[in-house]
Amino acid sequence: MKTSRLLFLLTGSLSILGLSGCSANFGSVSQDSVQTTVHIKGIAHGGQQPLSGAHIYMYAAGTTGYGSASTSMLTSATGNPADANGNFYVTTDATGAFNIGDTFACPTGGSSTEVYLYMVGGNPQQSVDSTDNPHAGLLTTLGPCAQVGTIPSVSMNESSTIATAFALAAYATDATHIGSSSTALGMQGLFNAGVNALNLVDQATGQINATLPTNANVSIPVSTINTLADILASCINSSGGSACPSLLSNALSSGTTGTAPTDTASAAINIAHNPGDNVSALLNLANNASPFQPIVTSVNDFTLGLTFSGGGIELPGTPAVDAAGNVWIPNAISASVTEISNSGAFLSGASGYSTGGNWAESIAFDTSGNAWVANFLSRSVSKLSASGGILAQYTGGGMGNGPNTIAVDASGNAWVATGNANGLPAQGTVSILSPGGTFLSGANGYTGGGLNASDVVAIDGSGNGWITNTLGGIMKVTPAGAFPFGPTGITDSTITNPSSISIDSAGSAWVVSSGEISRQPGSVLKVANNGTILVEGLLPGAAPEGVAVDGAGNAWVTDVTSGSVNVLSTNGTVLSGSSGYHGVTPGSFGIAIDGSGDVWLSVLGESSSVTELIGVAQPVITPLAAALPVTPTADGSSNLGTRP
Known part of the structure; x- marks a missing residue:
């Protein structure tokens, strides 16, 4: 991954020298049971029109799996009516x-369980003849259960619905099925996703921040x-829907196929799941007379891409995500590491944490929360605490x-791929540091x-390291220093200047070849744990560079030239359309996926930056070392590329 950044610096401009809630930091997830007394005043609007006679439900996210049934929270205590399903x-x-x-106990998931409001129906009151619209549906998230009683007012509208649907997309199948696993990491990811929603739209006013x-x-x-x-x-x-x-038929559950939603809240969730489908048809539904302006x-x-600049970000390398969902960025020029909190704040200050080295190239976490940083030009490795010391x-x-x-393995050992700071002829090594530095x-x-x-190292479930060579080839190294793929490793005509590698749950490796040195076409291939090439010669973009595997086992590949991100299924089918997703400017380079399904991209350009694509992927276990088994598996399988 170093090569592209060095080439960019040499050939590009030399002038190149990120969640707490909307207004409060809710802290870490907790499963403590609490009694919560709620008194919330709210208002529901369709555009600028008040919706009369709409039903407002309060739900807690499910904890029995992703997309599991939400729990209705309201009761008959204050005279609330119930629908045919018994939900008040x-x-x-x-x-x-x-x-x-009302007063209620937080559900099984505890005080950190995400709570949200769901509105159904309502009369938009556009004329005296206007009637109830059964297809009207709105969403807004309230945050963790323990905090719901402190919310004075809430505004529900289309903006709050989009923010909630996109941020919680990985957890939702429809408006009444939003849930995660009950694991600590699963609930942390949903908690952080709720923070993202509150960051996008002001809870009290419904206005986009x-x-x-x-x-x-x-x-x-x-x-x-x-x-x-x-x-x-x-x-x-x-009136009457x-x-x-036009909307419901273009917001199917699988994009261009599947079932049609019954209301606009579930339509928003479907669009978030399939952001590249039916775009033109959906765009035709918005115009300059629509209530929310300006539009595209x-x-x-x-x-939805959020771009982070400042905070010490200078020629950023591949992001890495810790257990709390905070994202750390190694910065080459400033020889620092930038930490972005799960709320988007720069925890590392205006200049980042110093690594004590030169040209911070890569970062990985052990399961104790320590960050290991490879410093390329100073030929060193730094170990930082969770607070950056x-x-x-x-x-x-x-x-x-x-x-x-x-990269860090399940035992906390740091694996370092080393090569060519001394120029050619290239010399490559793999070094393994124990947690204590031996x-x-x-x-x-x-x-x-x-x-x-x-160049790049990744660890599989067998505890072996996979290494790519900038000049071509893929190697595997055991902890004892053996090379299972033989004296030359895996070579293939499509493996030209491999720039990134990511391991999935089966122990297979996704390898991106940029072709930037050899001037050959870039490509992507998938290699089985035994070295057999499973999928070969894929070309998702003109200049593929980085790769990461999400919780569904899909491979996300960056493209430096177009700035797009392309998504490949486990068998290599392109899921992101012919052009990929363009939530980032040209120069997308390194990539990481967090526990909420957000995709983080380092971007090279006149102004170095990092982009977060909200809720577009499936959540993955972080840090990567936490997904590796303590007892190595024979076939390399692990929890890499799986949901928390």
Whole structure:
């Protein structure tokens, strides 16, 4: 991964020298049971029109699996009526206002369980003849259960619905089935997703925030959210739902196929699941007379990208995600690491954490929360605490040619791929550091097995390291220094300048070849744990660079030239359309996926930055070391590329 950044610096401009809630930090997830007394005043609008006679439900997210049934929270205690399914609700008046007053115990998931409001029906009151619209549906998240009693007012509209649907997309199948697993990481991911929703739209007013409440450097894609809100409004603001077929028929559960939603809330969830499908047809539902302005009139897809700059981000490397969902960025030029909280704040200050080295190239976490950083030009590795303090620095052990990337195994050992800081002829090594800093691979590291310009390292469920060479080839190294793929590793005509590698749950490796040095076409291939090439020669974009596997086993591949991100299924089928997703400017480079399904991209350009695509992937276990088995598996299988 180093090569592209060095080439960019040399050939590009030399001037190149990120969740707490909307207004509060709710802290870490908890499964404590609490009694919560609620008194929330709210208002429901379709566009600028109050919705009269709508039913407002309060649900807690399910904890029995992703997309599991939500739990209805309201009771008959304050005279609330119940629907045919026995779920209680409150009703909006002619001004769209409603009141929720009740006392209840937080559900099985505890005080951190995500709670949200779901509105169904309502009369948009556009004329004296206007009737109830059964297809009107709105959403807004309230945050964790323990905090619901502190919320004074809530506004439900199309903007809050889009924010909730996109941020919680990985957890939702429809408006009444939003849930995660009951694991600590699963609930942490849903908690963070709820924070994302509250960051996008102000809870009290329903207005889209221009910037993140926790970070004014981060702009929110207001025009895109407005456009999506107007698409929903085209249906909601129609008497009896007369204008709804155009929306509902273009927001199917699988994009262009599947079942049609019955209301606009579930339609928003379907669009979030399939952001590149039926884009033109949906865009036609918004215009300059729609209630939310300004809008976009031309867009490749509906992904929502937040771009982080500042905070020490300078020529960023591949992001890494810790157990809390905080994202860490290694910065080459500033020799620092930037930590972005799950609320989007720069926890590492204006300049990032110093690594004590030079040219921070790669970062990985152990399961104790420590960050290991490879410093390329200083030929060293730094170990940082969870708060960014330097715990130790290591040199030697075969790292004299410059550490390129670093990965941590289930035992907490740090694997370092080293090569070509001393120029050509390239010399490659793999060094393994114990948690205490002992070089388990000896004074000179492991060599041979085809290693030359060793670039990227990843660990499989067998505890073996997979290595790519910048000049071509894929190697595997055991902890004892053996090379199962023989003296030359895996070579193939499509393996030209491999730049990234990611392991899935079966122990297979997804490898991206950029072709940037050899001037050959870039490609992507998938290699079985035994070295058999399973999928070969895929070309998702003109200049593929980075790869990461999400919780469904799909491979996400960046494209430097177009700035797109392309998604490949487990068998190599392109899921992101012919152009990929374009929620980021050209220069997308390194990639990581967090426990909420957000995709994080480092971006090279005149102004170095990092982009977060909200809720577009499936959540994955973080850090990666936490997905590896303590007892190695024979076939390399693990929990990599699976949901928490």
